[in-house]
Amino acid sequence: MSGPARFDPRPIGDLAQAVRTGEESARALAETALARMGPADEALNIFLASDPDATLAAADALDAGPGAAGPLAGVPIALKDNLATADLPTTCGSRILENFVSPYEATVVRRLRAAGAVIVGKTNMDEFAMGSSTENSAYGPARNPHDPARVPGGSSGGSAAAVAAGVVPAALGSETGGSVRQPASLSGVVGVKPTYGRVSRYGLVAFASSLDQVGTLANTVADAAAVLEVIAGVDPLDSTSADVPVGDLVGAARAGAEEGLRGVVIGVPRECFGEGLEDGVRARCEGALEAMAAAGAELRDVSLPHTALAVPTYYVIAPAEASSNLARYDGVRYGPRWDPETGLLGMYEETRARGFGAEVKRRIMLGTYVLSAGYYDRYYGRAQQARMRIASDFRAAFGAGVDAIFTPTSPTTAFGLGERTGDPYRMYLADVFTATANLAGIPGISVPIGFADRLPVGGQILADHFAEATMFRVAAGLERALGGGS
Amino acid sequence: MRGYEPVIGLEVHVQLATTSKMFCGDRYDFGAEPNTRICPVCLGLPGALPTVNREAVELAVRAALGLRCTVHERSVFARKNYFYPDLPKGYQITQFDRPLATGGHLDLAERGQRVRIRRVHVEEDAGRSLHDRLEGRTAVDLNRAGVPLIEIVSEPDVRSAEDARVYLARLKQVLEYVGASDCDMEKGSLRVDANVSVRPAGSAQLGTRTEVKNLNSFAHVEHALRYEAERQAGVLAGGGAVVHETRLWDAAKGVARPMRGKEESHDYRYFPEPDLPPLVLTAREIEAARTALPELPEARARRFREELGLPAYDADVLTANREHADFFETLAGLTGDAKAASNWTMGEVLAWTNETGRPIAEFPAPPEHLAELIALVADATVSSTAARDVFALMLERGERPRDIVVAEGLAQVRDEGTLASWVAQALDAHPQEAARLRSGEVKLVGFFMGHVMRLSGGTADPRQASELVRQEVGR
Amino acid sequence: MDDPSGRAAIGRAEVLRIARLARLRLGDEEVELFTRQLNDILAHAQEIADAEPDASADEEPARGGAASLRLRDPGAEPDPLLAGPEAFAPAFPDGLFAVPRLEAMDEDRSP
Secondary structure, three states, X not given: OOOOOOOOOOOHHHHHHHHHHOOOOXXXXXXXXXXXXXXXXXXXXXXXXXXXXXXXXXXXXXXXXXXXXXXXXXXXXXXXXXXXXXXXXXXXXXXXXXXXXXXXXXXXXXXXXXXXXEEEEEEOOOHHHOOOOOOOOOOOOOOEOXXXXXXOOOOOHHHHHHHHOOOOOEEXXXXXXXXXXXXXXXXXXXXXXXXXXXXXXXXXXXXXXXXXXXXXXXXXXXXXXXXXXXXXXXXXXXXXXXXXXXXXXXXXXXXXXXXXXXXXXXXXXXXXXXXXXXXXXXXXXXXXHXXXXXXXXXXXXXXXXXXXXXXXXXXXXHHHHHHXXXXXXXXXXXXXXXXXXXXXXXXXXXXXXXXXXXXXXXXXXXXXXXXXXOOOHHHHHHHHHHHHHHHHHHHHHHHOOOOEEEEEOOOOOOOEOOOOOOOHHXXXXXXXXXHHHHHHOOOEEEEEXXXXXXXXXXXXXXXXXXXXXXXXXXXXXXXXXXXXXX | OOOEEEEEEEEEEEEOOOOEOOOOOOEOOOOOOXXXXXXXXXXXXXXXXXXXXXXXXXXXXXXXXXXXXXXXXEEOEEEEEOOOOOOOOOEXXXXXXXXXXXXXXXEEHHHOEEEEEEEEEEEEOOOEEEEEEEOOEEEEEOOOOOOXXXXXXXXXXXXXXXXXXXXXXXXXHHHHHOOOOOOOHHHOOEEEXXXXXXXXXXXXXXXXXXXXXXXXXXXXXXXXXXXHHHHHHHHHHOOOOOOOOEEEEEOOOOEEEEOOOOOOOOOOOOEEOOOOOOEEOOHHHHHHHHHOOOOOHHHHHHHHHHOOOOOHHHHHHHHOOHHHHHHHHHHHHHHOOHHHXXXXXXXXXXXXXXXXXXXXXXXXXXXXHHHHHHHHHHOOOOOHHHHHHHHHHHHHHOOOHHHHHHHHOOOOEOOHHHHHHHHHHXXXXXXHHHHXXXXXXXXXXXXXXXHHHHHOOOOEOHHHHHHHHHHOOOO | OOOOOOOOOOOHHHHXXXXXXXXXXXXXXXXXXXXXXXXXXXXXXXXXXXXXXXXXXXXXOOOOOOOOOOEEOOXXXXXXXXXXXXXXXXXXXXXXXXXXXXXXXXXXXXX
């Protein structure tokens, strides 16, 4: 396997254990991360904010105090810049939150800290998570560690690149239409989107509330599971979070790796293997299917007939909710303000005109339109119905005895910077395989399944609501069958 | 009104008397320093999310039941999107398609009118925009942002400005009775917007309506509605047409002026709030709330009239306020004399609340003491005049009336011997007048009564003493 | 406003109306660009309407998330602010958020 080295060959569980026993110091791990950060950031524009002194101080405090007992003790983690942190700014890749330091922290950040993780920085992203390439960042695009002339994917491109470049062993990202899985696929790492409601959204800057979820990125399935276990679980501050036990996800991954996939039924939806797939992607997917079959899985043809509606449905619902979620960015209470001194209306319009980039404006316009009087039923109303159809497709498949579904994560490998920025809808099609899971609320994971022309290819495992254990088991089984994992 | 009748609907926003805000745990105090009752949620910070206040739901349900509404088992929160500096999220969380309750009514007994309630729903309040605090700028205080409100929308059943005022008084009364709110317009816990149109008397069609805002008291509401109804009648009578617009009441000038430049109607782009699952109440929970409701004012007044035999006037005064009614009823129970309890409550006790500005709950004497005083008057131990003195001393000293009467010697004296000796004393002190009295001058009875009362320190039983003085006439 | 043919294109005037609703000031080039791009995207959105016969009513499939609304008890404390508005507000004189002046009588709540 070519490409950049990972942070450390040891699984995250082992790293934390080493810190807990004193075999390894949190400081040493932090120093490694910071040492890698500089050059990677130079070349790839991965980070939007970091504070090396604060990071080392946190690591030292951990080494000195009782905190070195948590499940992620001393593990360096990067956070997508739409997660509220109190010590580093949270800009969401936008000018409208330039230098904004949140006066509270996201629940997932609090849980990571309580588990002993060391936050090393905030990663680059498409502005307000709107994009599939991280080219929509107001702070310059991030680049793919496998080929810096190409995109790392988006919107969690910075987080995916941070892991792929070996700066950190794990990072948090967020998904609305595939923004963890797709960059994971393009950057050659593992990316997980949990069931909607599995992880608290309190402190995740909202893009589309009924779709957003925090996800984890790491080098292996087991590592992604380890981090997800720490951040998952009901949160009284998030009314949409689910009161469902998290379970032993690391154990599920281990079982998949060690026991293979005998007895597992994998659904293969024909709609995801038609036209539009790059040859290299198709070839790797076929290889993955063969590997799973060899590991004992039963492959079954299924149909998800409403797959074709995923992108248009997503691009009505998500912008609609976004247009409302982004109304709070008005220069009144936080963030920069541009005031042309023509009155309140002028201040609103100027701040938002200067603060938001083109893609964000486009989606706000689209969302405002589809919610506006006279159009609600035709667009938003119908899209919600189509969403139910998409969810029904999955319910039917899982209900018929399929344990997990396998699809390509992305129809293509990483495309070149600037290649798709002229055609918004073409960019939107990058989400064609991932958006269905967000719309249906089911969990999904992208696993590296090889390379095509030296660029990473990802395969996706989808499971039923709250069936992350099954998802991790199958994903780890696939990973092991292809010779990966720890 | 030139043969036209007003058709009025009222939208009332009421702040619920909860400990914390609707969608976050902040406490709300009316007088707090600006921007000190805020948190990430009510500030609308990036990433913040709402959670629903249980107490607010309970109070809203009680209010809806008090207004005889059907409370729906499932209601849905929605976003109402618009930009305003004191609306932190750029949208208000409210209820739109599926409100908490619909289909109630409020009876205006004194007007023989029933006003139907179209809906009651829960929502959050916005902050306050202050235009005169900062030179050349508007200042925003977000303490109030997120306070729980219920919006009560009536059908256009109100037929006069006076009825509107009565509706508001009755509404306030019901909401106080169920404990939903203190309904204080001065503190902003009750706000009113009105919709008014006119039509030829007897017609069933609705005319074009205007919305009237900036109504800061019940009196304002009445004046503004009278003004606007007459204005519209004038327009129609003159062959013109009423413009559908919003008007602001200018109390100083007594006119409702159209708002400037608001031609575009609002597009609030309502959609279901994705951050909150639907609010679900079980039928049992709703029934439990219904049985836990206190007796409502109308029913209580009727019971005072029919079971306690009080006149309608007394029943209305006493039930106007739930605490007053409770006080009266406790007292009536102790004395067994409802009318006496009513007189004392409406008289001396309410006078005390008016003078001190304190609520009846802080009345210093326990009802048992007041009941005792009433009994002392009833058995003529003290005169009713003396009783007022005892009352005042009771409040001052917190002692039992019986003890005060003894200590101050205020008991009425009815002993023949004692009275006779005072009469004799008075006669001896004024021999000339005594002679004239004995020769038949009846009008001197009052003169000697004055002296007897003075000699007795006011304790002589006036009837008996006067009898004894009269016996001297013509002797 | 509702076009029965379901194939309404958004014109420039409509784009300007939406921009106003969204409080976005657009330059002329942006208006043109967005007009084109929005129409393009909405044409794809039309696929939804074309594909589906209208609603088989209110089915609510499981979508993950909370099973029901949890109510917050009176004792629950607010999530505290680690810094007051003076730390992050663009204009916060005398403990108040300051904005360009609104005309007091335009209290219809939408400037």
